[in-house]
Amino acid sequence: MKRNSRLSAVLHALMHMAEREAPMTSDDLALCLDTNAVVVRRTMAGLREAGIVQSGRGHGGGWHFARPLADISLLDIYNALGEPIVFQIGPATEMPGCVVEQSVNRVIGEALKDAEAILMARFAGTTLADLAADFRVAAKHCRADTG
Amino acid sequence: MKRNSRLSAVLHALMHMAEREAPMTSDDLALCLDTNAVVVRRTMAGLREAGIVQSGRGHGGGWHFARPLADISLLDIYNALGEPIVFQIGPATEMPGCVVEQSVNRVIGEALKDAEAILMARFAGTTLADLAADFRVAAKHCRADTG
DNA sequence: GCGATTCGTAACTATTATTGTTACATGAAA
DNA sequence: TTTCATGTAACAATAATAGTTACGAATCGC
Structure with a gap:
């Protein structure tokens, strides 16, 4: 299956x-992400509703942050994206009648739940400021293009 | 997208x-799993190659275990299925040229890797015998159908 | 006000992974 | 030798994501 790359993509955009002062248009970002402006708007819509970014229309419009990078965790963003499904593997039936299947689903489900909790904790503990700092360290070693 | 339910399904089948002595045919199992016999064969093929189950043709044929349940971990089965992709979320580009994207991919990738390790450890520590025991406990409380 | 710019959104297409189905060959037991 | 059962290829169905087109609505500069 195609994997869901919205989290990755939106972090890339953010x-x-x-790295900029002025707002960036959907077209700007689409160029960075090598995709379409509509896809950008669609993805960013959730973040706007969550109060993470704001958008402006007309001349000089575009996307900008609604609050400091240090106040935005990866979990905030994950949630703003509509909490995409984390796992590709999952149960065959959501509400099985078969007791055997129920038992299997429970065991697998608990394992997945624990792994997901680890992931969410990691997301909650990482802010966009962290990510930006991480990037700047990496960029020091390799001053290449940023497109 | 559709989620990969092969692990769940094959555990259900196993x-x-x-719960039986005699081998079960693909048709038997397909009935249990509410699916098609070909799907069963396809899924079980990996387990046969991994030496987890054996299959016999003709009268009295079907599927049976190749070794004790206590010697088969969920990780063995996961691996036998061809190590299906665990996460639905993932990077937009596998080998990005953009340094920003590389940085994002690395941070996200590490978080996913850690979560996956937790999951695999859990799978490694659970055997089919454990699963069967778990089921029998649950079945005691609810003596319903097992199909 | 007018026109250029930019977001907002619906509708449709393209891509791709999983699952289901059909058909037929192969092998084993009664 | 007939019947039962797996082995497998080929194709259809399903479903989720991503890309595209089209048009409406809001904002800015003139």
């Missing part, structure tokens, strides 16, 4: 925004 | 097999 980091580009973080 | 638990039904564990």
Whole structure:
């Protein structure tokens, strides 16, 4: 299956925004992400509703942050994206009648739940400021293009 | 997208097999799993190659275990299935040229890797015997159908 | 006000992974 | 030798994501 790359993509977009002063248009970001402006708007819509970014129309419009990078965790963003499904593997039936299947689903489900909790904790503990700092360290070693 | 339910499905099948003495045919299992016999064969093929189950043709044929349930971990089965992709979320580009994207991918990738390690450890520590025992406890409380 | 710019959104297409189905060959037991 | 059962290829169905087109609505500069 195609994997869901919205989290990755939107973080990529936000980091580009973080490197600039002025708002960036959907077209700007689409160029960075090598995708379409509509896809950008669609993805960013959730973040706007969550109060993470703001958008402006017309001349000089575009996307900018609604609050400091240090106040935005990866979990905030994950949630703003509509909490995409984490795992590709999952149960065959959500509400099985078969007792055997129920038992299997429970065991697998608990394992997945624990792994997901680890992931969410990690997301909660990482802010966009962390991510930006991480990037700047990496960029020091390799002053290449940023497109 | 559709989620990959092969692990869940095959465990369901194996638990039904564990509850019986005689081999079960693909048709038997397909009935249990509410699916098609070909799908069963396809899924079980990996387990046969991994030496977890054996199959016999003709009269009295079908599927049976190749070794004790206590010697088969969920990780063995996961691996036998061809190590299906665990996460639905993932990077937009596998080998990005953009340094910003590389940085984002690395941070996200590490978080996913850690979560996956937790999951695999859990799978490694659970055997089919554990699963069967778990089921029998649950079945005591609810003596319903097992199909 | 007018026109250029930019977001907002619906509708449709393209891509791709999983699952289901059909068909037929192969092998084993009664 | 007939019947039962797996082995496998080929194709259809399903479903989720991502890309595209089209048009409406809001904002800015003139």
